[in-house]
Amino acid sequence: MKSLDSTEFRNALGQFATGVTVITSVDEQGSPVGVTASSFNSVSLDPPLVLWSLAKNSGSLPAFQQSGHFCVHVLASTHEALSQRFASRGSDKFSGLDWQPGLGSSPLLPDFAAQFQCKTTYQYEGGDHVIFVGEVHEYETRDEQPLVFHKGRYATAKEKGRGEPAGDAVDIATGKFSDNFFLYLLSRAHFQASHDLNRELQEEQLSSSQYLSLTLMGLVGDMSFQDLHSHLDHTGDAPQFSDIQRMLDRGLVTETSDGVRFSLTVRGRSLYVRLLALSKATEKRLLAEFSDEEVADVRSFLQRFIAASDQGAPSLWKQGN
């Protein structure tokens, strides 16, 4: 047989994208053991069999060989830290985890996209690995995006060709549109994400023109009425002079000495900072539901979408733009 370059061989195998699992069991003393494994695979539906392989130099090998049971946790895209934890060597992999004993005392972890509790039915020699085959006795699935491992890196899975082709979500003849209508999705997302801020604006009795003017002055600094108006014209919420008058009356803005521009007072700035903190907290809360990759993808898509649909609106934070 041709001798293999081990790095090249690994790289070639790395082209095969897999999921990531954490597989658990117990050792002779009843202590929990667990390893991260991407070698998991389905074998048979009837009887329900799965397999995976463990390196012979793994510290957990004796436990898996003797316990007679194992539990497979298929990880979700948000479980990268869990994968790293069980890919390390050591005995404290379970510290701080809220696990429960399952079939054959194998630890059941709280986080998974799918979980398979198995009885070990076969063990095979596999070179420098041992192949374990297990019969699935219980399983559970959750609606989660899977964690993927490809070319030695974590990745997320994207379904191909999902959804209706662009344009098909709206039917002019019937006047109906489906919830794949992109502009509907965009405005509904905006509407829902603005809920906390809108409630606060109502409480502060600040109209959206006044809020936008406050934000713009917070970002840019002193501005004339004409500046404010031309910067905000594209939003459909440019301020009227009565808006600025109301902000003057409430002590949120003051006239500068040149008599032409307006600046935020201490009170106005503190309201601006408070509303900004609220928006930041809303963003943090809403984005906590999604992985960093999902957020990065949507951000970059929105940036490109904004560039493509731009009709010359000024950048809010660049004066004179």
Ligand SMILES: Cc1cc2nc3c(=O)[nH]c(=O)nc-3n(C[C@H](O)[C@H](O)[C@H](O)COP(=O)(O)O)c2cc1C
């Ligand atoms: C994504 C990923 C997949 C892995 N898949 C396997 C695998 O299928 N089999 C294996 O023996 N080791 C695999 N490992 C390495 C083990 O998780 C690692 O060697 C672990 O430290 C073994 O723990 P132990 O020595 O405490 O038993 C993988 C590691 C990562 C990060």
